[in-house]
Each structure stands twice: as C-alpha cells, then as structure tokens.
Amino acid sequence: MLRHAQVCYTGGLEFTFTLLEKFKMDKPKVAACFPKQVELEAGKNYAYCTCGLSADGALCDGSHKGTGFTPNVFKAEADETVWMCQCKQTGNAPKCDGTHKSLDADD
Numbered sequence: 001m002l003r004h005a006q007v008c009y010t011g012g013l014e015f016t017f018t019l020l021e022k023f024k025m026d027k028p029k030v031a032a033c034f035p036k037q038v039e040l041e042a043g044k045n046y047a048y049c050t051c052g053l054s055a056d057g058a059l060c061d062g063s064h065k066g067t068g069f070t071p072n073v074f075k076a077e078a079d080e081t082v083w084m085c086q087c088k089q090t091g092n093a094p095k096c097d098g099t100h101k102s103l104d105a106d107d
C-alpha cells in the first residue's frame, strides 16, 4: 500500500513517505540494481553512500542524516575508473562485486 502511494503521488506526500522510510530503515535501500561508473582522482577523498538514499546512488549527498547509516569515506590511491555498487549489497564496498545480479525485484 505504501509503495503504491509513493508511485501515485508526488510533492508533500512523497516527502512525508520519504521521511517515514528514513526513520524505520534497518537495512540500506537498493538505489539501483546496477553499478555506477565513477572516475576517481588519486589523493582525493570520496564518501560512498551506504544508506541508498543519495540521489547520486553511489556517492553521499547527506541524505543518510537521521537513518543511523554513515558514509564510507575513503581516499583514492590512484587515478582510476571504478564501478561503484548502488544496490548496497556488495561484499567489496564501495565497488560492485556482482551481487546485484542475484537480487529480486522486491529487494
């Protein structure tokens, strides 16, 4: 029912549902069932989103506030292209390990 309402309505109602979702999170949201290509620069710090609420999907935008989740902050050791996990189920965060291929549509 809640999921149906989120699909059908926008604006204030969707914002309210988003807040409710935040405060009952016991596991991360699946931002997407595929990885995101990210270009890393050596020596630069990055914050990988662990809650799945970031609009970016891969990198933190502060949406975790109030959820109990915190971003995974790391420094890139080299200039490289990585495929960052957006399903938040990887065993090799922040990188995709292929786990997304085993997720059901309801995960």
Ligand code: FES
Pocket (backbone or CB within 6 Å): 032, 033, 034, 035, 036, 084, 085, 086, 087, 088, 089, 090, 095, 096, 097, 098, 099, 100, 101
């Ligand atoms: S996107 Fe999460 S394991 Fe691939």
